[in-house]
Amino acid sequence: MRILVTGGAGFIGSALIRHLIQNTEHDVLNVDKLTHAGNLESLSGIAINTRYELVQADICDQARISAVLERFEPHAIMHLATESDGDHVTDGPGDFVQTNVVGTYSLLEATRSYWQNRPEAERKAFRFHHISTDEVYGDLRGHDEPFNEATPYAPGSPHAASKAASDHLVRAWHRTYGLPVVVTHSSNNYGPFHFPDRLIPLTILNALEGKPLPGHGDGLHVQDWLYVDDHVRALLKVVTEGAVGETYTIGGRNGQKNLDVARHICDLLEELAPTRPTGIAHFSDLITHVADRPDQDRRYAIDTGKIEKELGWTPVETLESGLRKTVQWYLDNPDWCRRVQDGSYRGERLGFTDHKDLIA
Numbered sequence: 080m081r082i083l084v085t086g087g088a089g090f091i092g093s094a095l096i097r098h099l100i101q102n103t104e105h106d107v108l109n110v111d112k113l114t115h116a117g118n119l120e121s122l123s124g125i126a127i128n129t130r131y132e133l134v135q136a137d138i139c140d141q142a143r144i145s146a147v148l149e150r151f152e153p154h155a156i157m158h159l160a161t162e163s164d165g166d167h168v169t170d171g172p173g174d175f176v177q178t179n180v181v182g183t184y185s186l187l188e189a190t191r192s193y194w195q196n197r198p199e200a201e202r203k204a205f206r207f208h209h210i211s212t213d214e215v216y217g218d219l220r221g222h223d224e225p226f227n228e229a230t231p232y233a234p235g236s237p238h239a240a241s242k243a244a245s246d247h248l249v250r251a252w253h254r255t256y257g258l259p260v261v262v263t264h265s266s267n268n269y270g271p272f273h274f275p276d277r278l279i280p281l282t283i284l285n286a287l288e289g290k291p292l293p294g295h296g297d298g299l300h301v302q303d304w305l306y307v308d309d310h311v312r313a314l315l316k317v318v319t320e321g322a323v324g325e326t327y328t329i330g331g332r333n334g335q336k337n338l339d340v341a342r343h344i345c346d347l348l349e350e351l352a353p354t355r356p357t358g359i360a361h362f363s364d365l366i367t368h369v370a371d372r373p374d375q376d377r378r379y380a381i382d383t384g385k386i387e388k389e390l391g392w393t394p395v396e397t398l399e400s401g402l403r404k405t406v407q408w409y410l411d412n413p414d415w416c417r418r419v420q421d422g423s424y425r426g427e428r429l430g431f432t433d434h435k436d437l438i439a
């Protein structure tokens with residue numbers, strides 16, 4: 080297959096592309112605007128593979144995306160480009176609306192005109208895979224049942240609302256124009272190449288530097304942690320075997336309080352880190368509590384019954400095995416982390432302008 084991935088320089092997109100190039104025979108075209116969240120260094124291991132191509136473009140640029148589609152002739156589009164939530168954008172909901180809503184609309188329109196002109200057999204086999212989040216369901220309280228494909232939408236933040244809007248657009252393009260779409264909602268991902276401003280990498284890197292460890296509020300928020308490579312395997316199942324028009328929720332079956340995740344990371348560092356920071360007897364002594372962002376939801380949990388039953392997917396990693404791999408990766412890759420932390424990963428892009436594919 081020829082697969083066009085949007086947002087392939089991001090955390091999950093880069094894991095998906097590494098997997099596609101290393102473990103399948105598909106051709107991959109990565110369309111990425113390379114915002115603050117895009118890091119080509121996460122793709123350096125596969126960048127010169129002849130089955131991989133990069134086009135630096137904004138999904139809001141419909142004419143450009145249309146030209147890319149006509150040239151590459153994809154069999155599937157996996158749409159991961161997003162403006163993610165995070166401390167750096169809590170004041171800027173306009174960014175969410177622009178990329179997540181306007182960008183998804185623009186991509187859908189470019190896709191529709193490309194798809195409508197394909198031969199009948201290709202039209203049937205084509206897939207537009209929209210990768211979304213469980214945040215669109217809001218949060219759970221007490222003993223509420225986990226989210227599943229039928230859970231009503233209740234987004235609680237500007238970011239979640241923009242993702243919800245993009246989901247509605249995708250489903251409307253299926254109902255109105257017949258575009259063959261599949262939609263997935265996953266819980267919080269973690270794993271290698273995750274930016275150090277996110278909870279798990281931040282905890283690992285702060286601990287190694289002897290800095291206080293963020294607990295978020297009372298540390299009792301529960302997240303359903305999904306190892307990124309498990310998510311990638313689920314996405315491939317859905318894009319190749321998922322039923323048109325269907326939605327699948329994806330989680331790690333790893334509901335854990337943030338505080339327990341921090342404790343777990345500290346235990347792993349006791350075992351795996353070569354040294355402790357000066358003056359620190361135990362990594363867990365660094366655990367503190369910080370104020371929540373006002374829109375932070377309280378509990379997330381995902382029912383993965385449908386994707387398990389219909390597509391035969393289950394997560395491979397437990398939180399123990401996934402965190403162990405993650406902690407080890409951050410210990411082994413201090414240069415990648417440093418270049419994200421000091422911003423130099425963005426300068427590296429200059430090195431990629433010579434890459435034949437960036438000129439496309």
Ligand SMILES: NC(=O)c1ccc[n+]([C@@H]2O[C@H](COP(=O)([O-])OP(=O)(O)OC[C@H]3O[C@@H](n4cnc5c(N)ncnc54)[C@H](O)[C@@H]3O)[C@@H](O)[C@H]2O)c1
Binds near residue numbers: 092159162
């Ligand atoms: N990270 C998670 O834990 C998580 C959980 C559930 C769902 N998701 C969903 O998975 C998808 C990918 O998330 P991620 O964490 O990898 O995101 P990310 O923020 O790490 O990466 C986003 C990528 O999109 C690119 N991008 C941003 N705006 C663009 C535009 N206008 N045109 C083209 N490219 C653009 C960025 O340069 C970046 O490479 C998103 O849809 C997200 O909602 C993520």
